[in-house]
Amino acid sequence: MLNVDKIRGDFPILNRKVNGKPLVYFDNAATSQTPQQVIDAIVDYYSNYNANIHRGVHTLSQEATDLYEQARIKIQKHFNAKYSYEIIMTSGTTHSINLVANGFSSLLKKGDEIIVSALEHHSNIVPWQMLCERTGAILKVIPMNEDGELILSEYETLLSEKTKLVFVNHISNALGTINPIKTIIDKAHQVGAAVLVDGAQACPHLVPDVQALDVDFYVASAHKICGPTGVGMLYGKEEWLNKLPPYQGGGEMIAEVTFEKTTYANLPHKFEAGTPNICGGIAFGTALDYMNAIGFDSIEAYEKELLEYGTQELLKIEGLKIYGTSVQKTSVISFNIEGIHPYDIGTILDKMGIAVRTGHHCAQPIMDFYNIPGTVRASFAFYNTKAEIDALVSGVKKAKMMLA
Structure with a gap:
C-alpha cells in the first residue's frame, strides 16, 4: 500500500495555495508534477x-x-x-x-x-x-x-x-x-x-x-x-x-x-x-x-481505487454524465453537467484551487462523436487523495448551483 502522505512530501508544488485555497491538482493527464528528487x-x-x-x-x-x-x-x-x-x-x-x-x-x-x-x-x-x-x-x-x-x-x-x-x-x-x-x-x-x-x-x-x-x-x-x-x-x-x-x-x-x-x-x-x-x-x-522505487503495481492499484471512488461520488450529482465508460480504463474521468458549458465549471473550480482540464483535450473527433463541445476532465495521479476528490465533488456541486 502506498504511503501517500510521504509521497506528497516529495512534491513541493502540492503545498501551494491557489486563490487562497490548497491546490488540488487534477490535470495530471496534461502534465504530472515533479518530485524534489527530479x-x-x-x-x-x-x-x-x-x-x-x-x-x-x-x-x-x-x-x-x-x-x-x-x-x-x-x-x-x-x-x-x-x-x-x-x-x-x-x-x-x-x-x-x-x-x-x-x-x-x-x-x-x-x-x-x-x-x-x-x-x-x-x-x-x-x-x-x-x-x-x-x-x-x-x-x-x-x-x-x-x-x-x-x-x-x-x-x-x-x-x-x-x-x-x-x-x-x-x-x-x-x-x-x-x-x-x-x-x-x-x-x-x-x-x-x-x-x-x-x-x-x-x-x-x-x-x-x-x-x-x-x-x-x-x-x-x-x-x-x-x-x-x-x-x-x-x-x-x-x-x-x-x-x-x-x-x-x-x-x-x-x-x-x-x-x-x-x-x-x-x-x-x-x-x-x-x-x-x-x-x-x-x-x-x-x-x-x-x-x-514506488512501484507501478502499487501505483496502478491505488489509482484504480481513486478512479472507482471518484466515479461513484461524481455520479451522485444529478445531471452529471461521464464520457468513457470502458471496463478497461485508467484514472481519468471526463464529464459534463447537463445544460452547463465545461469551461464555466472549470473556471469556478479554479477559484476553489482545483485544477482540471476543460475543452476537447486535443481530441476533437471524440467530442464530435458525442456531439459535445468538450468535457471537464479530472485526471488522478498516485499523489492524489480521496479527500481531494471530495473537494472536487463539492466544487462541482457548487458550480452547478451557481450556473444552473
Missing part, C-alpha cells in the same frame, strides 16, 4: 556537469556524456528494449511521432493505406494527414462505440495487404480507455503492417514491455511521468530505425561530411541532430527511478 537532478546537472556531450575530451563533457547515456540505458531497461540504441531521445511524444511520419514519406506510395484510431490525440492524427498529403496514401479510421472503446471487428475489416502502418494510443487522454494494443499489433503484423503506439498517457500508470508487445515504434513524454518538459523518447525496432532516413540534419547525426557527400552516424545518433536536452534526458532517467 528537481535536485536538474539543479545538480547545471551546478556540476553543464557541458556538451559526445564531443569534448574534457572532464565535464565526459561526465555529462556518461550521465546522459546512463539515462538512455535506464529508459531502455524500463521499456525492455533489446538495445539502448533503439531508444531515440526526442523533445517529446509529438516530436517522436513526427520523426516516424517524416521517415515514412520515403517508404509510402500512392494508394498505400495507413490506419489511425478514433481515440487519438491530435498529435497522432495531424502528422499522418500531412504524410498522406505528401505521399498519396489513404488514411482510414478505426471507429469507436458509446463506451469509448475501439470497435475491433471494424478494425479487422480495414486491414489489407495495402495497410502499411497502424497507429493507436495505448490509453486515451480524453477518456482514459485502455486500448487492447497487443491484439491491434498482432493483427497488423498479420498483413505486414508496422505499428506505432502513442504511450504518452499509459506510461504514468503502467510499464509497457516493448519486446513482449512486439511493437515497432513506441513513444512517450517525460513530463507525464514526473519528469521535466521538453524531453521524451522514441523506441523503434532496430530494423525499422535503419530503414528510416534522418529527420533532421546537423551536428552529431553525421559520420563524415564533405561538400560532395555526407554519411550518417549509427543509431541512435542518426536521429539526434544538434545539442540535445541533456539535463532533461538525465532527469527523465531520475523520474523513472523515482516511480519504479
Whole structure:
C-alpha cells in the first residue's frame, strides 16, 4: 500500500495555495508534477556537469556524456528494449511521432493505406494527414462505440495487404480507455503492417514491455511521468530505425561530411541532430527511478481505487454524465453537467484551487462523436487523495448551483 502522505512530501508544488485555497491538482493527464528528487537532478546537472556531450575530451563533457547515456540505458531497461540504441531521445511524444511520419514519406506510395484510431490525440492524427498529403496514401479510421472503446471487428475489416502502418494510443487522454494494443499489433503484423503506439498517457500508470508487445515504434513524454518538459523518447525496432532516413540534419547525426557527400552516424545518433536536452534526458532517467522505487503495481492499484471512488461520488450529482465508460480504463474521468458549458465549471473550480482540464483535450473527433463541445476532465495521479476528490465533488456541486 502506498504511503501517500510521504509521497506528497516529495512534491513541493502540492503545498501551494491557489486563490487562497490548497491546490488540488487534477490535470495530471496534461502534465504530472515533479518530485524534489527530479528537481535536485536538474539543479545538480547545471551546478556540476553543464557541458556538451559526445564531443569534448574534457572532464565535464565526459561526465555529462556518461550521465546522459546512463539515462538512455535506464529508459531502455524500463521499456525492455533489446538495445539502448533503439531508444531515440526526442523533445517529446509529438516530436517522436513526427520523426516516424517524416521517415515514412520515403517508404509510402500512392494508394498505400495507413490506419489511425478514433481515440487519438491530435498529435497522432495531424502528422499522418500531412504524410498522406505528401505521399498519396489513404488514411482510414478505426471507429469507436458509446463506451469509448475501439470497435475491433471494424478494425479487422480495414486491414489489407495495402495497410502499411497502424497507429493507436495505448490509453486515451480524453477518456482514459485502455486500448487492447497487443491484439491491434498482432493483427497488423498479420498483413505486414508496422505499428506505432502513442504511450504518452499509459506510461504514468503502467510499464509497457516493448519486446513482449512486439511493437515497432513506441513513444512517450517525460513530463507525464514526473519528469521535466521538453524531453521524451522514441523506441523503434532496430530494423525499422535503419530503414528510416534522418529527420533532421546537423551536428552529431553525421559520420563524415564533405561538400560532395555526407554519411550518417549509427543509431541512435542518426536521429539526434544538434545539442540535445541533456539535463532533461538525465532527469527523465531520475523520474523513472523515482516511480519504479514506488512501484507501478502499487501505483496502478491505488489509482484504480481513486478512479472507482471518484466515479461513484461524481455520479451522485444529478445531471452529471461521464464520457468513457470502458471496463478497461485508467484514472481519468471526463464529464459534463447537463445544460452547463465545461469551461464555466472549470473556471469556478479554479477559484476553489482545483485544477482540471476543460475543452476537447486535443481530441476533437471524440467530442464530435458525442456531439459535445468538450468535457471537464479530472485526471488522478498516485499523489492524489480521496479527500481531494471530495473537494472536487463539492466544487462541482457548487458550480452547478451557481450556473444552473
